[in-house]
Amino acid sequence: MKNERSIMLILLAAIFLYCCTGCSPKLDFVEKESFQMGTVITERVYGDNAENVAEQILNRMHGIEDNLSINVKTSSISKLNSSGTSIHSEEIINILETAKKFSDISNGAFDVTIGPLVKEWGVFTENPRIPAKQRIAELLKLVDYKSIVINKEEKTAKLTKDGQLIDLGGIAKGYAADEAVNICLQNGVKSAYINLGGNVSVVGTKPDGSPWRIGLQNPRGLEGEYIGILNIVNKTVVTSGDYERYFIKGGVRYHHIIDPKTGYPSKSDLISSTIVTDKSIEADALSTATFVLGLERSKKLLRSLKGVEAVFVTKDKKIYVTDNLKKYFTFMDESGEYTYVEKG
Ligand code: AMP
Ligand code: MG
Numbered sequence: 001m002k003n004e005r006s007i008m009l010i011l012l013a014a015i016f017l018y019c020c021t022g023c024s025p026k027l028d029f030v031e032k033e034s035f036q037m038g039t040v041i042t043e044r045v046y047g048d049n050a051e052n053v054a055e056q057i058l059n060r061m062h063g064i065e066d067n068l069s070i071n072v073k074t075s076s077i078s079k080l081n082s083s084g085t086s087i088h089s090e091e092i093i094n095i096l097e098t099a100k101k102f103s104d105i106s107n108g109a110f111d112v113t114i115g116p117l118v119k120e121w122g123v124f125t126e127n128p129r130i131p132a133k134q135r136i137a138e139l140l141k142l143v144d145y146k147s148i149v150i151n152k153e154e155k156t157a158k159l160t161k162d163g164q165l166i167d168l169g170g171i172a173k174g175y176a177a178d179e180a181v182n183i184c185l186q187n188g189v190k191s192a193y194i195n196l197g198g199n200v201s202v203v204g205t206k207p208d209g210s211p212w213r214i215g216l217q218n219p220r221g222l223e224g225e226y227i228g229i230l231n232i233v234n235k236t237v238v239t240s241g242d243y244e245r246y247f248i249k250g251g252v253r254y255h256h257i258i259d260p261k262t263g264y265p266s267k268s269d270l271i272s273s274t275i276v277t278d279k280s281i282e283a284d285a286l287s288t289a290t291f292v293l294g295l296e297r298s299k300k301l302l303r304s305l306k307g308v309e310a311v312f313v314t315k316d317k318k319i320y321v322t323d324n325l326k327k328y329f330t331f332m333d334e335s336g337e338y339t340y341v342e343k344g
Contacts, residue, residue: 029207030054036061037069037173038124039197045184046191046207053187057180057194064176067091068168070115081115081165086158093155095168095175096148098281102171103145106289106301111145111260115165121265123256128247130254136263139163143260170257174238174284177201181236181280198244201236201280211328218335219243219271219313227319227338228311229330230276238283240291241272241313259292268294274311276325282308295320313338320344 030050033042041061045054067076067089076089099112116139122128131139142164150157159166168175173196180194184203192203193212202212214237215226230237242265245256259266273291275283286308290298295312302308302322309325317338321329331340 032058034058034061037065037176037196038071038169039173041194041196043180043194044192045189047189049187049189053184053189053192056183056187060179060183061176061196064091064172064179068095068172068175070165070167077166077168080157080159084159084162084164086156088154088156090155093150093152093157095171095281096150096157096166097152098175099168099171099285100145100148100150102282102285102289105304106286106293108145108260109292110170110285110289111143112166112168112171113143113145113148113159113164114170114258114260115167116142116163117258117263118167118169118256119165121254121256121258123245123247123254123265128254130249131263140260140263143263170240170288171281171284173197173199174236174280174282177236177280177284199236199238199280199284202232202234205233216274216311217241217243217272218333218338220317220337221335225334227313227331227333227335228340229332230274230311230325231328231330232276235276235278236280236283237274237276238280238287239272239274240287242291243271257288257291266292268292269314269316270294270298270312271315272311272313273298276309276311276328277307286310318344 029044029046031044032054043054043057066072069075070077076087076092080087102110120131120139142161147160148157149160177194177196177199181201181203184192190204191207194201200214206212211231211233214230214232216228218225218227219241240257242253242255246253255265257266270291273287275287277283295314302310309322312320319338319340
């Protein structure tokens with residue numbers, strides 16, 4: 001009798017185990033990673049259609065890179081930059097229009113015609129260098145977003161100054177993230193995230209209904225060391241920082257975000273600027289712009305914009321979070337070097 005009960009229990013346990021592993025629905029998400037637009041793209045999509053949607057997103061990212069990258073010879077941007085003749089691309093006109101809007105409101109701190117200077121500094125190359133002052137002064141004459149001729153009706157654009165170069169590095173990832181989110185929404189996806197090299201957008205909540213938790217990189221820590229967590233739903237989080245691409249010479253850090261007023265890597269009081277809002281293209285332009293503008297001017301700019309929040313980190317390792325974002329921010333500094341200025 002005792003034996004029979006034991007066998008019965010073992011059988012029940014076996015059935016239970018089988019049901020837990022074999023009968024329960026598979027975790028319904030797909031995660032994919034690829035290297036595009038000069039960065040690692042990670043996406044996680046939940047739902048029945050996840051595989052198909054994740055694939056659509058990667059294809060779209062490919063298409064965007066083909067049209068927008070200065071490293072793709074046949075891209076519209078390469079044509080615009082090399083020939084000085086008119087290009088026809090609805091996608092680029094839309095991005096340039098948004099770029100212009102953020103150039104205007106940031107008083108030129110964001111400027112996609114920064115291309116010649118980005119190239120001259122070579123921060124993205126094997127041989128970065130400090131250009132001669134005179135060379136910087138020469139190239140600065142080419143930096144002028146107002147001189148881009150855009151024909152909105154015909155969807156054409158052209159550059160007017162010889163040697164001018166457009167660099168969409170400060171805005172293209174945001175645009176791409178929005179496109180990824182749109183693909184999710186068009187396909188009824190309720191839960192997803194996409195991360196384009198630190199430029200994150202999320203769809204809905206996590207499948208269990210909780211907010212997505214996005215770690216904020218410690219600008220002076222190793223990759224993956226955080227200074228805080230943002231809890232977000234249906235938002236984008238975009239950071240610009242002087243730690244992303246840089247070289248050090250004579251003890252000075254020369255990074256990849258150029259101040260269009262000086263031609264040098266911006267020397268504001270910020271070491272990172274994170275924007276949280278609805279549209280990633282706007283967050284991308286604004287994170288770059290605010291990084292150049294510095295703490296006080298950025299706070300003022302954001303007060304004039306609706307639904308745009310930020311986390312600013314200053315050189316003296318203080319963290320400032322805009323009022324409406326404070327309840328979604330958890331200060332979590334593993335290094336113990338940062339101060340959260342809660343009343344700043
Ligand atoms: P982000 O990481 O979004 O701040 O973008 C930085 C990238 O944007 C750089 O690597 C350059 O390609 C480009 N860039 C640099 N300075 C500026 C600027 N002042 N305005 C617009 N784009 C810039
Ligand atoms: Mg940007």
